[in-house]
Amino acid sequence: MITGDQLLIKQINKSIVLNTIRKKGIISRADLANITGLNKSTVSSLVDELIKEGFVEEEGPGESKGGRKPIMLMINSLAGCVIGVDLDVNYILVILTDILANILWQKRINLKIGESKEDVISKMLELIDEAIKNSPNTVKGILGIGIGVPGITDYKRGVVLKAPNLNWENVELKKMVEERFDLKVYIDNEANTGAIGEKWFGGGRNAKNFVYVSAGIGIGTGIIINNELYRGSSGLAGEMGHMTIDINDHMCSCGNRGCWENYASEKSLFQFIKERLEAGQKDDFIDSENIDSLDINDIAGYAELGSPLAIDAINEISKNLSVGIVNIVNTFNPDLVLIGNTLSAIGDMLIDAVKEYVKEKCLVSRYNDVAIEISKLGMLERAIGAVTLVISEVFSYPGL
Numbered sequence: 411m412i413t414g415d416q417l418l419i420k421q422i423n424k425s426i427v428l429n430t431i432r433k434k435g436i437i438s439r440a441d442l443a444n445i446t447g448l449n450k451s452t453v454s455s456l457v458d459e460l461i462k463e464g465f466v467e468e469e470g471p472g473e474s475k476g477g478r479k480p481i482m483l484m485i486n487s488l489a490g491c492v493i494g495v496d497l498d499v500n501y502i503l504v505i506l507t508d509i510l511a512n513i514l515w516q517k518r519i520n521l522k523i524g525e526s527k528e529d530v531i532s533k534m535l536e537l538i539d540e541a542i543k544n545s546p547n548t549v550k551g552i553l554g555i556g557i558g559v560p561g562i563t564d565y566k567r568g569v570v571l572k573a574p575n576l577n578w579e580n581v582e583l584k585k586m587v588e589e590r591f592d593l594k595v596y597i598d599n600e601a602n603t604g605a606i607g608e609k610w611f612g613g614g615r616n617a618k619n620f621v622y623v624s625a626g627i628g629i630g631t632g633i634i635i636n637n638e639l640y641r642g643s644s645g646l647a648g649e650m651g652h653m654t655i656d657i658n659d660h661m662c663s664c665g666n667r668g669c670w671e672n673y674a675s676e677k678s679l680f681q682f683i684k685e686r687l688e689a690g691q692k693d694d695f696i697d698s699e700n701i702d703s704l705d706i707n708d709i710a711g712y713a714e715l716g717s718p719l720a721i722d723a724i725n726e727i728s729k730n731l732s733v734g735i736v737n738i739v740n741t742f743n744p745d746l747v748l749i750g751n752t753l754s755a756i757g758d759m760l761i762d763a764v765k766e767y768v769k770e771k772c773l774v775s776r777y778n779d780v781a782i783e784i785s786k787l788g789m790l791e792r793a794i795g796a797v798t799l800v801i802s803e804v805f806s807y808p809g810l
């Protein structure tokens with residue numbers, strides 16, 4: 411008879427084997443046993459099970475280290491498909507991927523600021539429906555849907571508690587999507603999905619401790635400590651966009667004063683430009699007629715062409731972003747800070763200024779170098795992270 415404990419141990423070992431194959435890309439049974447420390451017969455029986463379930467496939471013989479050439483093992487990327495949603499304040503991006511997060515299909519639509527919750531949700535459901543229709547035949551079909559949202563979420567219940575920039579409160583998003591599609595649904599804050607995406611598939615793969623800063627309309631952060639997402643005691647950690655950097659300043663939508671995101675986000679960059687225009691500053695590229703039609707890429711482009719107003723705005727936002735990053739580095743002593751979301755479009759101009767400021771003002775980084783980088787997954791990082799909510803579950807509990 412197999413006891414509960416034995417089943418649990420088997421499940422853990424199976425997950426270790428599957429994850430080792432994923433990390434190595436291609437590997438023999440003998441090397442799997444060496445790396446995992448499991449004995450060869452255990453590895454063999456777990457691999458057989460994973461092959462039967464469709465997660466792993468055999469590839470032609472590899473290099474011999476003396477004796478018979480070994481059969482190599484790989485993840486069967488088409489074991490199943492996953493859908494990831496990056497729900498932002500002004501757009502929805504839906505991607506369909508295989509179980510290694512390779513993108514098979516994607517679509518993005520823009521949202522108007524202030525669109526009703528019902529409209530936004532129905533547009534999102536339509537896009538998910540389209541993703542399902544575009545999914546190829548796989549062993550297990552669609553394994554689940556991950557959704558990143560710009561707000562505080564109850565990860566376990568899948569409820570958006572508050573998304574100030576969307577004007578949402580207590581939205582049972584997981585339930586709504588599950589009822590519509592009869593698939594497993596995972597909801598998380600978009601900065602958490604960004605951090606998880608970076609950890610599994612992006613620039614954070616080799617960093618044990620790092621902080622992902624999602625600098626978009628607002629600011630959120632995802633904190634990876636010891637290779638795991640830090641959620642706090644009830645899943646609400648990472649709201650560093652609302653750390654106070656000026657106790658005397660105006661109110662924030664969160665009810666406090668002087669929050670970081672009011673100084674260092676995309677929203678504040680445009681606010682800065684509008685205030686300068688209202689004060690009478692003239693610029694060859696930007697004026698009060700065109701400002702509402704410009705996006706962050708336009709501002710970055712004008713700065714490169716020498717627009718003084720665009721350059722001033724970027725300098726101001728870079729300095730303010732640096733203030734928060736210094737606080738983060740002093741608090742967490744991370745190996746890496748990754749800047750993602752829309753502000754990452756500014757690129758080198760932003761990153762050079764932030765590095766300079768941190769070098770000058772940060773206590774901790776004087777003693778322990780911290781890498782500061784722009785996310786390389788580009789605007790896909792949070793959608794890939796949403797997909798990873800599902801993938802990480804599959805790789806933790808394969809076959810369940």
Ligand SMILES: [Zn+2]
Pocket residue numbers: 651652662663664665666669
């Ligand atoms: Zn705030």
